[in-house]
Amino acid sequence: MISKKSVCKRIFLYLTILLLLCLFIFPIYWMIIASLKDNSVLMRNPPQLYPTFSTFDNYMTMLGNAKYLGYIRNSIIVASGTVIVDLILSVLGGYSLSRFNFPGRKTIMIAILSAQIFPVVVIIISLYGFFSKMKLMNTYTGLVLADVAMSLPLSVWMLKSFCDNVPMSLDEAAKIDGCSRWKTLTYIVFPLLKPGLLAIGIYSFLMSWDDYLIALVIMNKSGMKTLPVGIAETFLGEFGFDYAGMMTISVIASLPVLLLFMIFQKYMVSGLTGGAIKE
């Protein structure tokens, strides 16, 4: 029998959680409904709290503007490039750190993680001069390279912990059967890393999609600007009072990452927590 008191307690618990959740989610709700309203409605007092679906004009304006489409295209190219390079490097590096015992292995692992302490501002101050000399300013290659370096520390660590979970006996069996080291990695271990690769791929996509500071310095030609830089430039400048437009582009910028996250959230969470939680 469940007592009345414990039922009340449970209801209270769920209500508390629900209330907290509403507080967390409310800004996202507010952003989405604002994108579907006209500025004249948004500047009303009291504010209209419920969603209306009468106008998609804001989206038409944004997506009909070649300037914004250009920003989106650049962001997609850079983020995809970052994901691909980050995946290749972290598979190689993570597998190496998981399987082979060589001198300096521990030091390398700590050094990789310590990279996050370095001020990004100092890095870009130097990169500005260096990339100018190497003709990497305003190139996808330059920004992808920088973005990869930012997401790689955690990617390598995550992949190492995913590799640790692949039984060593597989490698040994492959070796006995005459499989070379490279083939063991590509044919035996790699296919088993798929959930880990998803987590790392999404993580590096999120990082690159989010990057503002590095892109701000490296991509200063208008045709090469990424979405965050383009958004900031437009809506903190001449369109500072176009809140409907601001929220619309915000939804457009959030949608790809929100969707990716919602579809693959299971892998994401295990990737985030896997490296930090040890049995």
Add this chain to the structure above:
Amino acid sequence: MGKNRINIGHTLTEQTKDKIFGYLLLLPTFAVFAIVVLYPIVYGIVMSFFNYTFFTINKTPTWNNFGNYINIFNDGFFQYLKNTLVFTIGTVGIELIVGMGVALLLNLSIRGRNLLRSLFLMPWTIPSIVVALLWSWLFQAQFGIINYVLKFFGLIENANTEWIQSPSTAMLTVIIAVVWRQAPYMLVMILAGLQSVRKDLIDAAAIDGAKPVKIFFKIKIPAIRAVLGTTIITCVMSSFQQFTIIYNMTAGGPLGKTTTLSIAAYKKAFTNFDLGSGAAIGVIWLLILGSAITIYNIKTKRFDVE
């Protein structure tokens, strides 16, 4: 983990081959780090002692007798350091309280825990630039929902209270925006930690009559100490690095009240075109944060990765 190590090669050559293969696999990662992290950091540290500006970028830099350091110390460095500490302690402190609170709730025996966890994690995926615009809109003085709600409940007198542009509340607004995005990360990490705590320990303590508060402090906290430490350090580093949200909400203003070291270094380098002084701010920041984290790591032996 030690048992996972390959140890098949019975001859020395096989083991040596393993080592070489291990190094080769790490080579591309090392190359990227060398180009984009190590070289720029070393170069930045060196340039912090030189006359290095936008206009002299292609000339041989000249030694300037600690001029950059003198310049930044005369130019509000300690104010910026104080702002950074207030911002970091504020964000990480609130993230910890919120993250721990919600994690403890979700750790109780409830239905739909995984779904709830994912919903709570949603703000963490929102791009920082969007976070900045969104919270600027929420805090907007005339039409913002926050002023409306506060006025509705009679918590403020002036229905058009200025939050972001007011020197006394600007810091609070950026802290709230950053916490909103970062607290879910803290929550997910702490929840994962709590779920790895052995159930039998908690049950045994409960049978012996330990109160939930005592179980929390004596069993759960010690059990998740490692995760907690790693997560807090990650959040401290990310608060030090925070640029996008602050820069796009307040641009470091008003009256420099939200100028953290990150903002100050950027402005020195790219608004005043003084790359050397910008690097100098970064070097001192690196010294402060680097020594704090090293001391923590030595004390807790976190460097023992195995």
